[in-house]
Amino acid sequence: MKPIIQAEKIIKKYRMGTEVVSVLNSIDLNIYPGEILAILGTSGSGKTTFLNLAAGLERPTKGDIIIDGHNLNKISEKKMAVFRRRYIGFVFQLYNLVPSLTALENAVLPLIFEGVPARERDKKGRELLKEMGLGNRMRHKPSELSGGQRQRVSIARAMINNPRIIFADEPTGNLDSKTTVEILNLLTSTVRASGQTLMMVTHDIKVADYGDRIVEMVDGNIFNDEPNGSSGLPPEEGKEKKS
Numbered sequence: 001m002k003p004i005i006q007a008e009k010i011i012k013k014y015r016m017g018t019e020v021v022s023v024l025n026s027i028d029l030n031i032y033p034g035e036i037l038a039i040l041g042t043s044g045s046g047k048t049t050f051l052n053l054a055a056g057l058e059r060p061t062k063g064d065i066i067i068d069g070h071n072l073n074k075i076s077e078k079k080m081a082v083f084r085r086r087y088i089g090f091v092f093q094l095y096n097l098v099p100s101l102t103a104l105e106n107a108v109l110p111l112i113f114e115g116v117p118a119r120e121r122d123k124k125g126r127e128l129l130k131e132m133g134l135g136n137r138m139r140h141k142p143s144e145l146s147g148g149q150r151q152r153v154s155i156a157r158a159m160i161n162n163p164r165i166i167f168a169d170e171p172t173g174n175l176d177s178k179t180t181v182e183i184l185n186l187l188t189s190t191v192r193a194s195g196q197t198l199m200m201v202t203h204d205i206k207v208a209d210y211g212d213r214i215v216e217m218v219d220g221n222i223f224n225d226e227p228n229g230s231s232g233l234p235p236e237e238g239k240e241k242k243s
Contacts, residue, residue, distance in 0.1 A: 003030035004164065005054055010063035012049055012220075021193030023049045025220045026063070031199060034166075036188055038211030038228075039201045046220040047201040048169055054199060055088055055167045056080050068164065085113060091187070093170035095150045097142040097157075103129060103149075104138040107156040114161060121160075128156045132186065148179035155187055159194070165190055168200040172207055184210050197227050 012024040024046045031054075041047040052058045054065055056072050065072045067087060075083055083207050089110075097106045104125050111121035129138050132152040142150055151171065158166055171187065172180040188210050191198045200211065208214050209228065216224040 003027075004033045004068055005031040005199070006064075006066040007050070007054060008064045008066070010050070010053060010065065011061045012046075012053060012055060012058075013061045018169065019059050023220050024053075024060075027220075029096070029215065029225075031197060033197055034192075034195055036191060036198045036210065036212045037200070038208035038214045039199065039217060040203070040205060040208040040214055041201070041217035042203055044215040044219075047217045050217070051167055051169055051199060051201045055090060055165075056084055060062070066110060083241040085110060085161065085163075087164050089155050089163040089166045091151070091158045091166065091171045093173040095142070095147075095154045097150060097153060099142055102139050102141055103134055103145065103153045106142070107160055110161045114221050124160060128160060129153070131190070132156050144177075148180070148183060151175065151179075151183050152186065155183075155190070159190065159196075162194065163196070164222050165197045165199065168198065171200065171204055172202075172204075 007027055008100040009027040010024050010027040011022070014021050014023060026048060039050065049058070053060050056065070056067075056075070058204060059073065070083065072080070072083075088229060098109070101109075104122065107129055108116075108121040111124065116124075129152075130137065134149060134152055134156075137145060137149055142153070145153070155171075167189075168187065172183050175183060180193045184207065188198070200207070202208050211228055214224075214226060214228050215222055
């Protein structure tokens with residue numbers, strides 16, 4: 001199976017004053033269509049930086065990110081915004097909802113940028129929010145919603161334009177354990193039903209266990225890469241395994 005995301009020798013460095021800090025050290029990783037990949041690591045492991053690079057939110061210092069045959073390094077910043085809208089949905093830990101907009105208005109924002117007519121986008125938004133269990137919360141603003149409800153709106157927004165790939169950055173980091181299970185079940189079941197690919201980063205092994213494959217990162221390196229469950233997808237070759 002051909003990967004939908006290919007990371008080839010990804011290096012990321014930041015300049016902090018007079019120092020240069022290495023965050024990612026020549027990362028190679030393939031992610032396959034329909035796969036749910038969990039990237040597990042502590043704070044500072046490089047997992048969120050890698051997620052941002054894979055989503056085209058940042059550029060690598062060296063190396064290539066290729067999504068469905070498109071090398072992100074060869075896409076201009078102007079065209080990158082269009083590419084992300086068509087290929088990528090993003091679920092944030094802190095929801096990133098617009099406070100002055102209702103749940104419905106937040107959910108359909110990507111369709112506004114795509115120029116979808118109001119009636120069509122509202123119809124699609126209502127249907128999706130009902131699927132998310134928010135049929136009676138569409139006119140509520142974020143301040144009137146619980147954390148779990150806000151994250152459901154965030155998931156709806158990420159999925160509204162049916163992107164090929166969903167990126168999730170600690171999607172349950174601000175939720176209690178009961179709501180965490182509800183959100184993870186909702187996110188993974190919706191992704192599977194749509195045939196989408198999900199890359200999720202987390203520091204929590206219980207969250208990572210929802211992945212078909214778990215990639216562990218330590219100090220900017222891939223430490224372990226193993227299949228989880230019955231996905232049948234092979235681990236990346238040449239990665240260091242746990243003893």
